[in-house]
Amino acid sequence: MSTKAKKAPHPGKCMRQEAVALGDGRTLLIRPIQAADALPIAGTFHLLHEDEIRRRFLHPVKALSDDYLMRLTQPDPETDFVVVAAEPFEPGAALIGAVARLSLDDNGGRAEFGILVSHFVTGLGLGKILMDRLVEWCKEHHVRHLWGDVLDNNQTMLKLAESMGFTRESRHSEAGITRVVLTI
Ligand SMILES: CC(C)(COP(=O)(O)OP(=O)(O)OC[C@H]1O[C@@H](n2cnc3c(N)ncnc32)[C@H](O)[C@@H]1OP(=O)(O)O)[C@@H](O)C(=O)NCCC(=O)NCCS
Numbered sequence: 001m002s003t004k005a006k007k008a009p010h011p012g013k014c015m016r017q018e019a020v021a022l023g024d025g026r027t028l029l030i031r032p033i034q035a036a037d038a039l040p041i042a043g044t045f046h047l048l049h050e051d052e053i054r055r056r057f058l059h060p061v062k063a064l065s066d067d068y069l070m071r072l073t074q075p076d077p078e079t080d081f082v083v084v085a086a087e088p089f090e091p092g093a094a095l096i097g098a099v100a101r102l103s104l105d106d107n108g109g110r111a112e113f114g115i116l117v118s119h120f121v122t123g124l125g126l127g128k129i130l131m132d133r134l135v136e137w138c139k140e141h142h143v144r145h146l147w148g149d150v151l152d153n154n155q156t157m158l159k160l161a162e163s164m165g166f167t168r169e170s171r172h173s174e175a176g177i178t179r180v181v182l183t184i
Contacts, residue, residue: 014081014136019088022124028097030129033082036092038073044095048118055154056116058177072101079104081137085117085126097121100130102137102146110145111138115157127160135164138184147181149174 017031045064053061064072075082082101087094098117105111113134117126138146147169150157158178166180 012137012140014083014133014140020085020126020129022121022126024124026121027088028085028121028126029088029094030083030085030133033073033075033084033099034091035073036090037084037086037094037096038069039092040094041073041096041099042069047120048116052116052119055151055157056114058149058151072099075101079108081134083130083133085121085130098126098130100134102134104143109143110147111143113146113148115148122156127156128164131160131164135182135184144184145181146184147179149177149179152176152178 015032017029019027020030021027042064050060071080072082080101080103082099084096084100085098086096097120098115100113100115102111102113111134113131115127115130115134117130135146137143146166148161150161158180161180161182164182166182169179169181
């Protein structure tokens, strides 16, 4: 049996915590999600508009299940990465304004993203900052393609994706949904 110790994966630059001053005077922390964020996320989910939830999940969602919250807030570091924009307080006490997530596909070569910037902090640049952090994770983990499904009428996300170099993948199109893909 090999006695060679398994090398711990390097945390990577994308795991850093960074304070971001929003144009409206507020400061939020961009940081990886923590298990303690589950409670504030669950507790404020009802404050989101139906429409923004549908844009994120592509269908209505009434509440987040315990199982979903556990997988979201305790991501497997080998296959998942979740970054949040949070109030500058301890995890658990801080409200979460935005969440961006990626999950590796089964074969590991591609990752799917999902993002929700709540209406309390949209239009202030957080979407771009969080998407950039997902791309950074992909670079660090040699993931060549980042993709996501976006409702056809979600012009904000389609424009944001386009401005970052994502292209539309027509062969995957499902009625009402556009798949966007970034080759990294
Ligand atoms: C789409 C979304 C992530 C954008 O987040 P955001 O923080 O508002 O985005 P940013 O502030 O970084 O803006 C990105 C671009 O969109 C534009 N934009 C932002 N809000 C806009 C709005 N309400 N109307 C039109 N354009 C808008 C910005 O001007 C910016 O373009 P620019 O760089 O040319 O100025 C956010 O609206 C959201 O979470 N929506 C609900 C969930 C969703 O749609 N998820 C995507 C599918 S998984």
